[in-house]
Amino acid sequence: MSFLKRLFGGGGQPGQAAGEGKPVGEAVEHKGYSIQPTPFAEGGQFQTCALIWKEIDGVRREHRLVRADRFPSADLAAEHAVRKGRQVIDEQGDRIFD
Secondary structure (H helix, E strand, O other), X not given: OOHHHHHXXXXXXXXXXXXXXXOOOOOXXXXXXXXXXXXXXXXXXXXXXXXXXXXXXXXEEEEEEEXXXXXXXXXXXXXXXXXXXXXXXXXXXXXXXO
């Protein structure tokens, strides 16, 4: 599948946007943020993806973290998504919502 097709929403499961996976496991708390791994199938493997959110002034702010890293199982991709999510939070904090 071409890069442009994925970029503009082609491919994936019917009714599922490209780069949108199902939650794997429970959301993990880190420094007031929640990280929910949502790896998705891509090219016979699972790509690193997570939803990071935090409530700021009574409003839930969200950031979708997608990385190029791929793994043979959804569980491995989910573990990596949590590690990357923690790293992004530590490095950027609330700037991820800008």
